[in-house]
Amino acid sequence: MFLVGVDTTIVNVGLPEIGRGLDVGTRGLEWIVDAYTVVMAGLLIASGALSDRFGRRRIFRYGLVVFGLASLACALAPSLGVLVAARAAQGIGASMLSPVALAIVVNAMPDPRERARAIGVWASVFGLSMAAGPVTGGALIAAFGWRSVFWINVPVVVVALVLVAVFVPESRGERVRRLDLPGQVLLTAVLCLSVGLLIEGPRIGWTSPSAFAGYALTAAATAAFVLVELRRGEPLMDLGLFRRPPFVTAVLGATAVFVALNVTLLLNTFHLQHTRGWTPLAAGAATLPMALGATLCAPWSGTLVGRLGPRRPLLLAGGFTAAGGLCLVSLDRDTSVSLILLALLLIGIGFGFANAPLTNTAVSGLPPSRAGVAGAITSTARQFGAAVGIAVAGGLVAGAGRVDLAAETRPGWLLVSACGLFLLVAARAAGPGPARPARRRAGQGPARLAGKGR
Secondary structure, eight states: OHHHHHHHHTTGGGHHHHHHHHTOOHHHHHHHHHHHHHHHHHHHHHHHHHHHHHOHHHHHHHHHHHHHHHHHHHHHOOSHHHHHHHHHHHHHHHHHHHHHHHHHHHHHOOSHHHHHHHHHHHHHHHHHHHHHHHHHHHHHHHHHOTTHHHHTHHHHHHHHHHHHHHHOOOOOOSSOOOOOHHHHHHHHHHHHHHHHHHHHHHHHOTTSHHHHHHHHHHHHHHHHHHHHHHHOSSOSSOGGGGGSHHHHHHHHHHHHHHHHHHHHHHHHHHIIIIISOOOHHHHHHTTHHHHHHHHHHHHHHHHHHHHHOSHHHHHHHHHHHHHHHHHTTTOOTTOOHHHHHHHHHHHHHHHHHHHHHHHHHHHTTSOHHHHHHHHHHHHHHHHHHHHHHHHHHHHHHHTOOTTTHHHHTHHHHHHHHHHHHHHHHHHHHSOSSOOOOOOOOTTOOHHHHHHHHO
């Protein structure tokens, strides 16, 4: 999970260096990040179904091999096209790794409180990896150049393959679902079209014929996906889950959290490196408060969910995220570094508190067979949110010069605050607390209770 999360954000801090090295502009750099997140989002559910059918350890090992080979291709890429294709291949490998972790947690922890704490640990690893990516990337680029952010994956993959062979037993789903190839193709098309429009919209014009053609294709693909899924006995995505308001809120909340995180990372990277002239190492080090907040608060959030339910951690997540975004709505060249660091700390704390209650809300009250699908949909929403955040932030800075870049980022910080406010709304839809067994009052034994029942 650490490997998957790191590669979602480690490239962000190196984007200016990659742009100079390959001579590409901001829109090309957006595709380097989003090729990974969109492909992973589109294949997460299918990879989970494959692991149930063919064995979780087997699919996990295949995913590691694909991820490692794609990382080598990224490190050796001579052009933007090759790098984007290799990043997409990385996304294929990552999609085989991510669903297995949450499936193990949900199925191995039947007790709701124990499961909530375990999800907190899982979220802390993933949260740490997302927040630590820019720090790690900045250090690697300073020492070895931008290609090192991909080379570093290779030894990690080798170690993981050895550990999997020694420690991880093979397991399969109790009930194997059929693969839904039409649904998979349509879901991938919807994600790619929507994110592609966000990236290319500023260039082609939001009211151009090409943009309207994109809108029509996206709407048609979405409608076709819904129709196909409703008619299949074993759909790729269980649309019946969307009849549960807490689940819908959790999915939208997961999307909002990752929109806020990735808008923050990209806008911060370009502001510090382009406007203030900081090195990648210094810009990466500036995200240390975010990493600290996410790392400390994620396991604490899991404990709070187990003891008090998801509502309070979500209130904390929304409040801190909104406050962090508001700190930077007036960002300019002269904004103090201490205020920027404070904003990153607040957003990191919000991110740390958010993941465990959202995941727990999505899977709570469901049998294990549906909890796995619910978790996969939530993971898809996270990666889609990451892709949308990169696209939106890239659109804000693409046409800005170094002088006015800070001013152009202000709508992005308002968006971060809006995502935090949405988490406050999500907290109202989440359950107020964990289910507690009813206590018998003194003198109220089974016979007396039976009498009352009669």
